[in-house]
Amino acid sequence: MKKSAVGKLIETERRKNGFTQEMLGDGICTQGTISNLENLGRLPTLETLLAIVERLNISLEQFYETIKSDSSMYHDEFKQVQLLCNKLKHKEAKELIVQLIEFDRLTTNLQRMKYYYYFGITSLIGENDYREAFYNFNQVLTIDSENANIFHILATNGIGVTYYFENDSDKAKTYFEKALILLENISELDSFDVRNSEIIKVYFNTAEYYSEMHEHKKAVDIAEKGLEHCRNNDIDFGQEFLIYAKAYNLYKLNQKARAEQHFIMASSLAILNDNQNMIIAIKKDSKEFNLELLEKFLEM
Structure with a gap:
């Protein structure tokens, strides 16, 4: 190598x-x-x-x-891809990978894992290409498999998302839980992994899964655990995803006042981070759930 x-x-x-x-x-x-x-x-x-x-x-x-x-190294290119994915602009991220990153020039396992993971997640979310997603996520898992890092965890979670999109909730749950177990050993990972904002996606995707399964209390618990990890490791960017997941599931648990408070917090961060897709989702929820304070905040 x-x-x-x-x-x-x-x-x-x-x-x-x-x-x-x-x-x-x-x-x-x-x-x-x-x-x-x-x-x-x-x-x-x-x-x-x-x-x-x-x-x-x-x-x-x-x-x-x-x-x-x-x-x-392609540091800047991978950073641009990550930022686009954080804004749910996966099609643009996929185009960037294809145009700017040459796989044959990647020299380290970490770079190859990044490439496979981002190619997989952009194929899944941006193109609904489940076969491409499965292939690339599994490629990540074959690289340096004895030394788990953040991209092994992300790929495992990504397989869970892919199974969920294929309506196989049992297999999806297996991989979502497996990724969380890997995260429980986060202390064994180095500081690059602990402080990587990509970790937010593992908690968010899993919380979303349990929300869809109508296990709203568990979804809130997972979102809170993700937010705790962010606080402990100075991760700011992307917290709106976890706060949104918590808000939505609090509402489903009939805690309207707390839910609205968290929706407003998620909106503030989404605006700050230019997360337009999140803002659209929150606006939709504010009307559906008749959250007057939230609607007024979004009109400001």
Whole structure:
């Protein structure tokens, strides 16, 4: 497997200094973080990364030049795809993947997992192509399967969504629950995974599933658990999805006042994040549920 330029640099300098991965990470991070950096090209937090660079006596100039030279990372392109998906613009995201990201230029497992996951989710939501979705999500699960990361969790959840769209609620539940179990082991994942806003989708999709199954209390509990994770890990972008799920299911539990309060909070964040599809959904609910305060807020 071809490694990223950053991964090669860290491994080369570590060996020059006579460090094992565990020795390099001592007092900074786990051995697994070093392994992921070298083998997957997965960058930890900036603080951790700078501590590793300092321990290896790598100049900042050399380090930043290495990052710039690794043109196959596609950081900006994947970020654009993620933002489009967060705004439910999956067709546009799919077009971006096809036009800008060349699979053969991806050099690390992490990049390939990103590609397969986003190709799968955009095929599913943007094109209703279940076969393409299944194929790409399963491709994610075959890569470095012994070391679960956020994209394994997202792909597992994505399979649940695909089964649900195919009206197979039993299989969907199996994969939704499996993804939640993987999330329970989040402490074993590195900081990249813990703080990744994509985690919101796992909680939201699962809450939506239980809402459709009329298990509204469970849907509220899952949404609350997702919001707690966001608070604990400083994740702000995308919280409107979880607050909306909580609001909708509170209403179904006959808690109208609390539901309306949460609808207004979700609306505020949706407006802030330019989430037009969410705003449309909330407007529809405000009329259907006769939520006067919410309607007044949306008219402002």
